[in-house]
Each structure stands twice: as C-alpha cells, then as structure tokens.
Amino acid sequence: MKKITLLSLVIMFFFSCTKDSVTTPSINIANLPKAYTRYYASDHKISYRVYKYDSNDNLAGITLRTNDTVGGTVNVDSGSYYFNVNQTANLPTGYTSIYRKSTDTKAQVETHSLFFNSQKQVVKDSGLAVISGDNPNPPTKYYTYTGSTVARDSWMHSAAGWNMFLIDSLFTYSGNVMHYAQYSNGGSGNNWVVSGQWWVGVYAPEANPFYDKGLSYSFGGYLLLEGIEDFLSQNIANDIGFTFLTDSKGRVVSGTAPDGSYMLVTYQ
Numbered sequence: 001m002k003k004i005t006l007l008s009l010v011i012m013f014f015f016s017c018t019k020d021s022v023t024t025p026s027i028n029i030a031n032l033p034k035a036y037t038r039y040y041a042s043d044h045k046i047s048y049r050v051y052k053y054d055s056n057d058n059l060a061g062i063t064l065r066t067n068d069t070v071g072g073t074v075n076v077d078s079g080s081y082y083f084n085v086n087q088t089a090n091l092p093t094g095y096t097s098i099y100r101k102s103t104d105t106k107a108q109v110e111t112h113s114l115f116f117n118s119q120k121q122v123v124k125d126s127g128l129a130v131i132s133g134d135n136p137n138p139p140t141k142y143y144t145y146t147g148s149t150v151a152r153d154s155w156m157h158s159a160a161g162w163n164m165f166l167i168d169s170l171f172t173y174s175g176n177v178m179h180y181a182q183y184s185n186g187g188s189g190n191n192w193v194v195s196g197q198w199w200v201g202v203y204a205p206e207a208n209p210f211y212d213k214g215l216s217y218s219f220g221g222y223l224l225l226e227g228i229e230d231f232l233s234q235n236i237a238n239d240i241g242f243t244f245l246t247d248s249k250g251r252v253v254s255g256t257a258p259d260g261s262y263m264l265v266t267y268q
Helices: 004-016 213-225
Strands: 033-040 045-053 059-068 075-086 091-100 108-116 122-132 140-145 149-158 161-173 176-185 191-199 203-207 235-237 243-246 252-256 262-267
Touching (some): 140 213, 149 213, 176 235
Antiparallel strands (some): 045 059, 075 091
C-alpha cells in the first residue's frame, strides 16, 4: 500500500531529473507500419490496428479493434484517434478519441489538447470535452520522465473538484520496457494500492517495427500508456517464443509462436 505523498515526491524527483541539455532526436516515421494484426491464442483474442499518416509522414490517426471470442461469444472493442498535427514540430497539438467497449451503451467521444516541454516530450493530456459517452468527464493526465521511467497521473473533475484516480509507471532497461505498474486509490483517504502490473522477461534481437528514436522519445510513453502499441521499446517483446520473418530491409513482417499466436505487419 502506497501513500500519495511518497508517490508525489517520487514523481517530483523524476521531473527534477529531466535535463534541458539533452539533445532532442528528430522524428522520422516514414518506414513505420500502416497496419498490424496480432492474435493472442491463450486469450482467444485478435487485435487490429491501422495507422494513418499525413503528407509529411506525421502520425495523423489510429484505428483500433479487438475481437474477443472467449466463451464462444464475440465481444468487440473498437476506437479511433484523430490527431491535430503541428507540421513544424511534427507533433500533435490535440486529438479526438472515439472508443466503445462491448459493455458500453454508446461510444465515448472526447476532445483533448496535448502539451509538450522544451524537449518535445508530452507532459500534459488535457481533457476538454465529452461529445458523447457514458462517462461525462474527460480525464486530464500529466507525464513526467527520467532516462528510464515514464510516470502518468490521471485526474478527473467532478462536483467535488479534481481527484487523482490513477498513477501509471513504465520502467525501461537497455532501451526496452521491462515493467509496468498501476496504482489506484484504495477508497480510504490517500491510500494507494497496486491495481495492475506486468513484466516483460524476454526481448527478441529483432527491431520493434513501431520504434523510431524521435517518436519514442517525444510520444512513445503516451502511445503505450493509452494502450495503443509499444512505440517505446527498441526490440520486440518475445516471452512466448515467436519466430519472426523479415523483409529485404530487415523489418519484421510476421511472426508465429508455438501456442498458435501470430502477428502480421504491413508497412507504408
């Protein structure tokens, strides 16, 4: 069980360690995927991702769909992100998100603004408005960084004022995400408990199709914590023993695992 004061001090320490002297890498995503399919055999689940780029090779939109067939019933979660891109900075200034889970009565449609620090790292995702959905309040999220950690605080506004309801942390080692932990309020004062976590034990030597040094540095933590894809790690996670095939450029185009899982990647 964690005290919020301790977590806040840790996050403040993370922020204080961010150095202005760090050279910001440029973003070059001309060779990133335009489509990705992943089948998870153990969960009877298949996910589809389509990535849209503008004429300047900026990430302009993402479409997501997951079909879950556990229990013989097809449950579909689907959504989209539409980014407003600053063509000079090659980074989004905001976005509209549309998402609907199989349990929702209607799609959740929200608008958000994004703010970056002087090093072009996203530091705030500000919820502006809810156009439709079961949740009437869009969350606002704050990001802090060290060389090996991304932390995100999620806040929600209600009649009682602003309330921080989630803390997410990503921990990296040698350029790859090794551990994720989520803390939620235990419901009694400032008591926080671990509500979710995962580890990655094995990474393949093959390069992660979604990795670009500039995009990872500026925006990778956001994309991973949003549940879109791991744009942060340099290599592909391979805990279940995938065998990968590559194209003439050395890029991974497919993979199969002993349990029947598979992945397919199509590039621009």
